[in-house]
Structures are given as structure tokens and as C-alpha cells.
Amino acid sequence: MNSALIFIFAAMLLALGLGIRARRGKDMNLEQWAVGGRGFGTIIVFLLMAGEIYTTFVFLGGSGYAYGHGAPAYYMLGYGSLCFVLSYWLLPPIWRYAKKHDLISQPDFFSAKYRSPALGVLVAVVGIVALIPYLVLQLKGLGIIVSVASYSAISSTQGVWIGAAVVALYVVLSGVHGSAWTSVLKDILVMFVAVFLGLYLPYHYYGGISEMFAAIEQAKPGFLALPSKGESPVWLVSTVLLSTLGFYMWPHMFMATYTAKGENVLRRNAFVLPIYQLMLLFIFFVGFATVLQVPGLQGGDIDLALFKVSLQTFNPWFIGVIGAAGILTALVPGSMILMTASTLIANNVYRPLRPQADSDHIARVAKFMVPCVMLLAIWFTLQGGKTIVSLLLMAYAFVTQLFPVLVASLLRNNPVTRPAAFASIIVGEATVAWVSLTKSSVGALFPFLPEPLKDLNVGIVALILNVIVLALVTLFTRKTVGARDMSVNVT
Amino acid sequence: MRPVHALALLPVAAVLIGPFFLNRVTPFLFGMPFLLGWLSMALVLTSIVMGIIFYSDKKFRAARGDIRNGEE
Numbered sequence: 001m002n003s004a005l006i007f008i009f010a011a012m013l014l015a016l017g018l019g020i021r022a023r024r025g026k027d028m029n030l031e032q033w034a035v036g037g038r039g040f041g042t043i044i045v046f047l048l049m050a051g052e053i054y055t056t057f058v059f060l061g062g063s064g065y066a067y068g069h070g071a072p073a074y075y076m077l078g079y080g081s082l083c084f085v086l087s088y089w090l091l092p093p094i095w096r097y098a099k100k101h102d103l104i105s106q107p108d109f110f111s112a113k114y115r116s117p118a119l120g121v122l123v124a125v126v127g128i129v130a131l132i133p134y135l136v137l138q139l140k141g142l143g144i145i146v147s148v149a150s151y152s153a154i155s156s157t158q159g160v161w162i163g164a165a166v167v168a169l170y171v172v173l174s175g176v177h178g179s180a181w182t183s184v185l186k187d188i189l190v191m192f193v194a195v196f197l198g199l200y201l202p203y204h205y206y207g208g209i210s211e212m213f214a215a216i217e218q219a220k221p222g223f224l225a226l227p228s229k230g231e232s233p234v235w236l237v238s239t240v241l242l243s244t245l246g247f248y249m250w251p252h253m254f255m256a257t258y259t260a261k262g263e264n265v266l267r268r269n270a271f272v273l274p275i276y277q278l279m280l281l282f283i284f285f286v287g288f289a290t291v292l293q294v295p296g297l298q299g300g301d302i303d304l305a306l307f308k309v310s311l312q313t314f315n316p317w318f319i320g321v322i323g324a325a326g327i328l329t330a331l332v333p334g335s336m337i338l339m340t341a342s343t344l345i346a347n348n349v350y351r352p353l354r355p356q357a358d359s360d361h362i363a364r365v366a367k368f369m370v371p372c373v374m375l376l377a378i379w380f381t382l383q384g385g386k387t388i389v390s391l392l393l394m395a396y397a398f399v400t401q402l403f404p405v406l407v408a409s410l411l412r413n414n415p416v417t418r419p420a421a422f423a424s425i426i427v428g429e430a431t432v433a434w435v436s437l438t439k440s441s442v443g444a445l446f447p448f449l450p451e452p453l454k455d456l457n458v459g460i461v462a463l464i465l466n467v468i469v470l471a472l473v474t475l476f477t478r479k480t481v482g483a484r485d486m487s488v489n490v491t
Numbered sequence: 492m493r494p495v496h497a498l499a500l501l502p503v504a505a506v507l508i509g510p511f512f513l514n515r516v517t518p519f520l521f522g523m524p525f526l527l528g529w530l531s532m533a534l535v536l537t538s539i540v541m542g543i544i545f546y547s548d549k550k551f552r553a554a555r556g557d558i559r560n561g562e563e
Contacts, residue, residue, distance in 0.1 A: 074526060078506045080534060082502065082506055224524035271540075275534075
């Protein structure tokens, strides 16, 4: 047992302890467990949402992407701006409606708005399918961290199992209160580690930040700007757009909205959270500092960049501190994702099938689903392959397909009919699934497109098809079936 | 929608249109490659613009006597 591992296990124990404490004295019905009784103010909602931003995706994925791909990593800054602009207008109406109708989950929202429990089930399934890769990438991060911090005494497979067990235990013990409080601890530690590494490494190895960028530009000209093909400006802008629209379509982000005490809590976060995103810059600096120091990491190994450069720079105890921060960036979002997926299965897939089940029964099913979902995620994690960022981009393409149907439902007179809502989501998801499974690109799919448009993010193409289908089916069903029957307007 | 909300178009344009014209490494902006510096600036701009909109809306709602929002 080296000193790095001690820090890591201490971080896990501390997180579990905080989770148990946060829960004490509260009656844990499903609403308490999942949406914190709708009593959270600006700071806690801020931390919950920020906690979702600073996941392993940023910590290891962000630095790894900057290391492996260069400028394309900048896209994370772009959607970090725009998703909050969107949130200012998008979240308050969602919150109001959810409060008025006592909704707990995202599918509840769709099924209430469209008065269609079946649509709720479809949305739940989409959410669960998208959450799995998100959970997988947290587990990948946990595996890397535990294995690196043990100086390879523990394999990354064992690391994945250990991390997964802690996340599952944590969720069962505490629910969302635990997530909020551990978020505080996590954000302080991650902030410290990110800013420190992002400044120390460039100064230590290059004598400054602009000196570092100058050295990279000299060694790898063009690495710091977007290539003209592949991850081109068209790719960046379409990916930013996809991620912006998808950001609040995540079931757990949607649910985090419900935890707010009032709608101004959500509006205020629209200008506080972007500043928080600046931390990404320091993470990028870490990735860029690694480019010339630890050359040669390829494929999925680019996610190791942050730890590889730290290992050759710092003492074991400090690797432990970095590892502890890393553990928390995976543990907090991982627990939120796992809790959301379990609640979705119990509340939005199981309950419609067994309408006579009471709330206690549903809550028990939700808790039972926790280890089941986790085992599935572990299985996918151990299959290996993709990098952290590519996993998340795929998952984003999935959730974003819910956006058109959601936005239509917020209109005062929603023209969209129920069959059109189904068709739009199904066509969008089918396109994403097909492209992901066959690993084809937009260029292969639509060879007639002009060259620059072939770099469009696949999720955006699916979204365009999705909207076309939504419009066509709406027109068609409004004409043929009595519009009165199909109308979904409800106040 | 109030006129002040149009300010929100600034960061949107900076992020969605900027990269087509500003995809370059030099000159360095804030010590960073130009595009990275530009997008960081857009992030700060987002915060400022949304802050202005938030406080302006808040005043507007207060003047109208709208007390639905539970926070204050």
C-alpha cells in the first residue's frame, strides 16, 4: 500500500461518510431520494449542476482530448457558454410545470405534457440507453485512477470493480442529498488540483503558458487550430450545437432542475455557471503540457495523459491528492447517473407495467435496480475500446433527439401530435444507433453533400431528420385523423 | 421576450460563427492560441450578458409586482 492509494481510499471513505450524514433525519420517500424535496437554493442547485459538468469527462477526457486531438477539444468551451444561455429560457417553464404537477422524472414531464404514458416509457428508455455510456466513462476513469495511483499494483479492471462498488453503495445509502454535499468537497478539491496542475506544468516544463503554446506550435504546426478536414470548424460548430441542445436533455440534468426551490434559482445559475467553466482552460493546459513531455499515447490511452505527466513530475503522495480529486469527479456524477437510471427504470418503465404497485414498492424496485444497472455498466466498461470523449459524444447524440419534442411541448399551442412525437424520437434515435453501430460517417451516409458538410456531427444530422419527421407526421396526422383526438394541449 | 434579451445573441454568434473566421493559432490572444482565447472570451462574455439580463429582468418583475419566484 503506497501513500497515493491511502489518499484514494480515504477519499472514498470520506465520500461515503458524507453521504450517510447528509441523509440522516430525513424521511426517504421517492421524492426525497430523487429530487431532494424540491427545497434546494441557488448554491446547492449550482453545485449539483456544476457537479455534472466536472466529471471524469473533463478531468481525464478533456485533458486527454487536448493531448490527443489538440484544438478540437475547444468545443467543450463553446457548449459551456451556450448551454447556459439556453437554460435561462428553457429551465423556468420546465420547473413551473414540474412543480405544478408534482413530477419526479424527465419521462413524467413528457407523458404529462403529451398525455401519453407510452411516450413516457419511450423517453425513459432513451434516457437509460444514453446514461449507460455516461456511466461507463465514469467507471473507465475510476479504473484508470485506481490503477495509476497504486502504481499498477491494482489492475484497471480491479479498479473498475472497486470504484463501481463504492458508487453503488453510496447511491443506496444517500440519494441526491449525498450527491449535493459530496459535490462541495469534490469541487473544492478539483478546482485546486486543476488550477495548480494547469499552471504548474506549463511553468515547470516550458517557463510559461504562452511559451508552452509557442513550443507546441513549433513542434506540431497547426495542432492548436482546427484541421480543414475531419474535426473542422463545421465539426466544431455542429458539435457545440448538439451538446448545447442536449445538455439539459440528460435525465439527471432535467431532474436537477426539479430540485430548485424557485425559478430564479435556475436563472441565476445561467450567469454563475459559465465562469465556473473557465476551469476547463486549466485542464486543457495540462493536456497541452503533456504533448511534448509524454509523446506517443495513442487511441484509448490518450485518457491517461493527465496521470502520465503527473507520474513523471510529482511524488506519490501528490499523485494521491490528484487521484482523490479524480475519484470524486467520477463518484459524484457516477452516483447521480446511477440513481437517475434506477429511478427511471422503477418509476417510468416498471410502474406503467404494474400500475397497482404502491410508492414503497416502487422505491424498493429503484434501489434493487442500482446494482443491476451497475453490473451492466461494468460489463460495457470492460469491453474497452472507445475514448472517454467519444463515449460522451455518442451519448449526447442520443439524448439530444428529445429536444424538438420537448421544445414543442413548451409552446402555448403545441401543434405536435402524439404520433409525430413518437416518430420524431424513434427516427432520431434509430439514425444515431445505426451510425454508431456501423461506425459510418456523414460523408458515407450522404455522399452527395458538399465536402465541408461531410464533417457535420452525426448527431446533428439525426436531429435534422428528426425535425423533418416531426413536421411531416404532424401535418399528415392533423389532416387525416380528427385533430381534436390528437391534440395534446394541456395547461 | 424583452429587448435586453437580444444581448444573448452576442455569445451565440461568437461561438457559432466565430470559429469559421477565426480558426487560427497566431496572434496569441491572452497568451493562448487565437481560437482558444476567443472561445474563452466568449465564456466570460456569456456570464456578463446573462448577468445583465438576469438583473434587468429581476427589476422588471419587481416593478410589475410579480412575486411568483420563490427565491427572494
